Amino acid sequence: MQHTFVIGETEHEGFLSRRGDGYVLHVGETAIPIALTDAERGAQLLHLGAESSRVLIAPDGDLVHVHIDGMTFTVRYVDPVRRYGSQAGAAAEDVAEAPMPGVVIALHVKEGQSVTAGETLMVIESMKLETAIKAWRDGAVAAVHVGVGQTFQRGAPLLELAPA
């Protein structure tokens, strides 16, 4: 699998492989010898095939800022598990199910009420633990299945948001 990078707005694929003492850059069907050597004043020389260019490289977490030929580019590495995962586009669930058996100790919303993601909808208690059931997305409360003081089993529906 190729590595994926975003430069500016565009996705690029490429891969580095070892060959002899150095590396080869694979882009599409082409394979070009590539090397990076130290140059004066903190700069480096990027050797790509027969050409050499002076570059300044500044890593910043998952980003790398590259200054080359009078222009600056920001290169972002795209994690493949995330990249291919997001394409699956699973629909968000509408129902909050009880993570464990317990009892409702607080209810903060009514049916029909609008909620924003992260807002606490209900607090349940089980095995000495209080767990806040928070809105997992923006939406409207479609149904409240259990009230304060009511007990429930694991997997029981607690609350529902109207389909987005």
Added chain:
Amino acid sequence: MRRIESKIDTASEEFRLNWKHNRGLADALKARHHAARRERPARDLERLSRQNKMFVRDRIELLLDPGTPFLELSTLAANTEYGGEVPGAGIVSGIGIVEGREVIIHADDASVKGGAWYPLSVKKIVRTLDIAIENRLPVVHLCDSAGGFLPLQADLFADRYLAGRIFRNQSILSKLGVQQVAIVLGHCTAGGAYIPALSEYSVIVRGTGAIFLGGPPLVKAATGEDVTVDDLGGADVHTRISGTADYPATSEAQAIAIARELVGQTQRPTKLNVERIAPEPPHYDPDELYGVIPRDIKVQFDVRELIARLVDGSRFHEYQPAYGTTLVCGFAHIWGFKVGILGNNGVLFNDSSLKGAHFMQLCNQSRVPMIFLQNITGYMVGRDYEHRGITKDGAKMIMAVSGSEVPKITVICNGSFGAGNYGMAGRAFDPRFLFMWPQSQISVMGAEQAANVLADIKIRQLSREGKSLSPAEIAAIREPILDEYRRQQSAYYSTSHLWDDGILDPTDTRNALAMTISVALNAPIDRPHYGVFRM
């Protein structure tokens, strides 16, 4: 490995209140550490300078390589015992760097009761040497002790893990080829005399250092012989005549210089070959841990928020992310060392227990040290869960954790209740190190639950006799139980009794883990093998 995406809103009121609360607890911990380390009655410090002796902290500073970290262990031992008058149990224990080598230090603190050994002092020295054995750490002993604290002799002398164990552990270390250097800076009386005698090398300071089985008063009483300290067991007696000590020194500083030279000659251990990459700081600031930990121990939070603030780049490869979700398992790096992490995200169910046992086997198979982040109220109770075998699934975790060969390090981050403590590598399961956070609590069940159970028993007893209790009478039963539980489940009580290796400021945890992983790799480990898992 992907970065954990934190869902914590650091601008929220909740975060701010948590931060303030937990930062306050960390500050209180620092103040207590400082008091235990440095604050002494003036007369005790004056006595030391009159005797021409250095304060234990200054000795240790002179011994260590400047600018290197020192991980002190069990600083608050004995803080709830002996009327609070024996800070640190009169012993300093810790891991530091001497001549570029990792060593563990045992130092008697003569500013506390003349360095007398209390029962918890003995426990702390034995633990220090257990750490040396388990992690093949060379030991430097700084000896300056009046001997066992006689009024409590029954609690420190005869049993298996009491004073004799110190000398047994020294002998085992020697047998394993782990070297010890003893510096005799004060008296080594009675049992204490064996510490330099059982060390590979010993240095003794002329004038202040002395080694003898019985001091001059005891000799006088036993045989009537009149003898001075120097003539009985001083530096010249032992380095010229008896051969009990090896090197005479003219000052404490010279003795420490000789000891450094000796440590510098020890063979460097071959570290266990685990994956190591270039370290990277966490993407999320560890300071945010204060805002993540809830103010109320009952409030649930996502352990991934802790992991994100402990591991390199906040990157975490989560194993079985959709199965047994109340136990989060996965791989990460801490200061470049690859580790397997198990962190609680709620009650342990059948599936989370199976996942935990399985993940421990994976870590053993690939020789990855394991980090346990405990926040556990226990295994799920109830008919459904018993029918599904919650007890035998918990037993699988215990079998896996007990049989593990790779080093385990446990941090009790919040609650540690009931059998959850066992399955998650509690003290009894030989983690190489176990630390607690200041707000954490540990007990066989929660205080409320215990008080209710005990009150129920009393009520039923009385109802059989045809009597009933008023609410006030029930409260009178519950309250003392609650108070006692709250006292005994606090991290300070735990650390006072050496149930752990110290309370950590959450923001120091990453560094402490890295140092302890590094020393844990000194010891060779066996191939993975276990007992019988009840299927």
